Structure formats: structure tokens, C-alpha cells
Amino acid sequence: MSILMSHTRGTFFFMDTKKPDNVADTPGLLPYGSNVSAPSIKPVDLTTFKKNGLDKVNKVFDRRYKEIVEQAETLQKSFLITQTVYESKYKFEPIIGEIYHLYEDSDGGYSLSIISPSEWNKPHIYSVVLNSDMTWTKID
Numbered sequence: 001m002s003i004l005m006s007h008t009r010g011t012f013f014f015m016d017t018k019k020p021d022n023v024a025d026t027p028g029l030l031p032y033g034s035n036v037s038a039p040s041i042k043p044v045d046l047t048t049f050k051k052n053g054l055d056k057v058n059k060v061f062d063r064r065y066k067e068i069v070e071q072a073e074t075l076q077k078s079f080l081i082t083q084t085v086y087e088s089k090y091k092f093e094p095i096i097g098e099i100y101h102l103y104e105d106s107d108g109g110y111s112l113s114i115i116s117p118s119e120w121n122k123p124h125i126y127s128v129v130l131n132s133d134m135t136w137t138k139i140d
Helices: 047-087
Strands: 002-005 012-015 099-104 110-113 124-130 136-139
Touching: 047 099, 047 110, 047 124, 047 136
Parallel strands: none
Antiparallel strands: 002 012, 099 110, 099 124, 124 136
């Protein structure tokens, strides 16, 4: 940078002096070489990094996808069990936490009962318990 002084008013004007593109003010502080004899800059090959990263992230997404599918299947099964029990015939108000038994009627419908399968000679479908959120869970 050079300084020019105006003779008429005593003020200073700053004027940049143009340097060639290959000359830096502080070449030792640059993260790369600034002269012809400096080592050449070679781009880093990121192919392996990208492939490994993509492989890892695909495994993560694949595992998460399988978990979501399993959760959806579990939710669907729970929905079907709950729907079947609520659509069945019964003449009592079920109590949360109690075990009930679902039987097939002669007309193809279902009945919910507190009578266990060993005490009743009717086609037993499965046993269920009423949860606090009013869903039904099948008992194995």
C-alpha cells in the first residue's frame, strides 16, 4: 500500500499498489504454497470415504426400517385383536387387568367370556386381557 499526500489540503490518500497474483503479503502464513517451487496441491480421493459412509448409513437406515415395519405389524395385530374383542358379544363390563376368553359362536361370530376354555366346551379362539388404555392384548 502506498500513501499519497495532497499538497493543497494536507490530506492523505491511500492507494493500493497492485501485486502479481502469485505474490502474497505473508506467504509463510498461507495454508498452501504460493510460489512455483511449492509442492503441488493434489485433490484428495474421497471415493473410499463416500463408499464406506454410504454403506454404514444404509445399514442404519435398513435396521431402522425393519424396526418400523415390525412396530407397524405389532400395531396392526393389536388393532385387529382389539377390534375383534370389541365387536364380539358380551353382557358385562370388562375390568382392566382381568383375563377373558374369546370363543367362536355357531353363527360365525365371537363371544367374550370369563369362563376358561377348560370349563366350557366351545371353540376357543384366544385369551385376552384389557389394558389401561382400553386396548386388548392377546395372552399366549
